[in-house]
Every structure is written in structure tokens, then in C-alpha cells.
Amino acid sequence: MDKNYIIGVDGGNSKTDYFLFDVQGNFVDHINTGTCSHERFPDAYISAYRIMNENIQQLLTRNRLSMDDIAAGAFGLAGADIPSQKTNLCQVIERIGFTHYVLDNDSFLGVKAGSHKGFGICSINGSGTSTGGISPSGNRLQVGGVGSELSGDEAGGFFLARKVLRAVYDSFYRMGRETQMTDPVMKLMQIPSKEFFIEYAVDGTLKRTLPNTMLMQIMFAAADNGDPVALDILDYTANQLAYSTVGCMHNLDFDHDVDIVLAGSVWVKAESPLLFKLYKNYVEELTHHQCNYIILNVPPATGAVLWALELAFGHPVDLDTRIRVISTIENLRKNEAIHRSNS
Structure with missing residues (x-):
């Protein structure tokens, strides 16, 4: 048949x-x-x-x-x-x-969906993060994606939301810098005072009820407004994403040109261009490959x-x-x- x-x-x-x-x-x-x-x-x-x-x-x-x-x-x-x-x-x-x-x-579906060549790197930055690469010869490699900082999974909405909460907590109790994110976070989560902050944060984390998207929006807005704490968070996560991307690239047999497909809600619906700008700068510092960036706007x-x-x-x-x-x-x-x- x-x-x-x-x-x-x-x-x-x-x-x-x-x-x-x-x-x-x-x-x-x-x-x-x-x-x-x-x-x-x-x-x-x-x-x-x-x-x-x-x-x-x-x-x-x-x-x-x-x-x-x-x-x-x-x-x-x-x-x-x-x-x-x-x-x-x-x-x-x-x-x-x-x-x-x-x-x-x-994550590998992003490569096939985003690059007409059928090979490249896909950086997923959505609720979580993962990096998948397919080389011209068909070799494949996944970097991260197991939900652990052990493998550099320091991006995605769940991670970034916790970083925002940590920044506010540090400003309250750990000698951290003041941040423009504090008041919007307290209002968003309806926390009556800083004495109740950690209770609300831990409860939301354990129950997985944190408003991750809105916490990220607060962070992006603060970064756009020049808040150093928010900018540090973006810079850190851009650096980690870049290391996963380039590490994946260098462990596969790519030619000079490499398509990098950016998928997931944080990449596709980013509230600010700052994250991509920082990420691109780090990638270009880490590799001599010519990188072509493709936002995955198709399913x-x-x-x-x-x-x-x-x-x-x-x-x-x-x-x-x-x-x-x-x-x-x-x-x-x-x-x-x-x-x-x-x-």
C-alpha cells in the first residue's frame, strides 16, 4: 500500500x-x-x-x-x-x-517552522526557556529546558517574575537598591505592607498563582524608564539566553551563517526591545558566526x-x-x- x-x-x-x-x-x-x-x-x-x-x-x-x-x-x-x-x-x-x-x-519545532533552510537554532523564551539546534547535517542538540538553573534555564516568565519579586524583597530587607518596581508590584498583588510581602510572594509561588505576565510588564516598563534594578534583570537573562544559544551553536557543525529563531511569548510579545538588543549584543560577542534573527510569528x-x-x-x-x-x-x-x- x-x-x-x-x-x-x-x-x-x-x-x-x-x-x-x-x-x-x-x-x-x-x-x-x-x-x-x-x-x-x-x-x-x-x-x-x-x-x-x-x-x-x-x-x-x-x-x-x-x-x-x-x-x-x-x-x-x-x-x-x-x-x-x-x-x-x-x-x-x-x-x-x-x-x-x-x-x-x-523547541526543535521552532527551527523547522521559522527557518526555510530546515536548520538553525531556536531560543524559546515563554513561560519557561529552552534552546534547540539542528545543524545542516541533521545533528541535534538541546541546551537547558529542564526547568533548572543547573542548565542555565534563567529566562522565561516564571523565572523573570520571581526575579522581580526578589528585587522588591531585597530592597525591603536585604540592603538592596530601591526600584521603581516596588509600588506597582505591591498594588498588583494587593499586598497591604512590606511586612506581608514575603507571605504573599511565597504563597503565590507555591500555588503557581503569581501574575507572571503582569510582573514582567512592570519590569519591562521600569527598564524602559531607566530603572537600574530592572535593567540588571534584563541584562542577566539576556546573557544566559545568549550563552545557551551560542553554546548550542558551537557544539554543532554549523557553517558561517546561522538562523536563530526566537519563539515563545516573551520573545514574540516583548513589551520592550531592550531584551532582544542585549541578547543580540551578547551573542555577537560570543561567536564569529553570522546570525540571522527570525521572530517566530507562525504556530x-x-x-x-x-x-x-x-x-x-x-x-x-x-x-x-x-x-x-x-x-x-x-x-x-x-x-x-x-x-x-x-x-
């Missing part, structure tokens, strides 16, 4: 997209549902298999297809961070029935489809196919957003 279809999966910590396309790059079907991440279930990979298999079989069955029709699959999955996790997830995917597939952390899920098509053909897709895939998924996203707003 001819294998005329591909499946691309973008599996995040909260939701998963399953896409079915034919090998010409034409859309067939799509399922958007909850997470398939093994890290979100008590029985880990057992539930990851059950959920992925159920959705993929549904995708196939309602289109009168089977795994015999699938030429290739590409999986970008949250929680695919270290070798043992990737080995277990490969076993899950093979148990579903895939024989020709690629699996890696979801990362396009990377899963494009990667699966590339795997099926043995080379990156042509520009017309690439544009068609991206346009299709962008339109799906827009229609889903309209549907949710009307519900």
Missing part, C-alpha cells in the same frame, strides 16, 4: 495538536486536545501512549486510513528533555505503529508538519509547499479562536 500521508504532533504541557496532511502538503484533518505529556500523569508513559494512540487512531479512522498509509511522523513533545525520556517516548511512538519518524523536544505546530514532510521526502519542502502548510495552520488557528470567542 502506498504511504501517502504524514502526521505531525506538537505536544505541549497543556494542549496537543495532531495534524494529518498528504505528502503533497495538503491539509486533511486536525485534532486539538489536551496534553499528552508523560510529566502530567501519575502513570507517565502509560497515559502518554494511551492518549496519543487514541487521538492518532481517531485521526486515521475518520479518514478511512491506517498506519499503513503513513509515510512519516514528526513529534515535538514537552518533557522530551533527557536521553532516558526520549528513549521511553520513542518506544511509545513505535508501539503506536510508526516506523519512520523523528522525536524531540518541542510552532507548522514545524511538526514540515519536519514530517521533510522526513518523507529526504529534504526540506519547496517554498510553495512551505507557504501552503503555514497558511493552512494559521487559518485553522484563526478559525478556532473565532469559534472560542463565539462559544
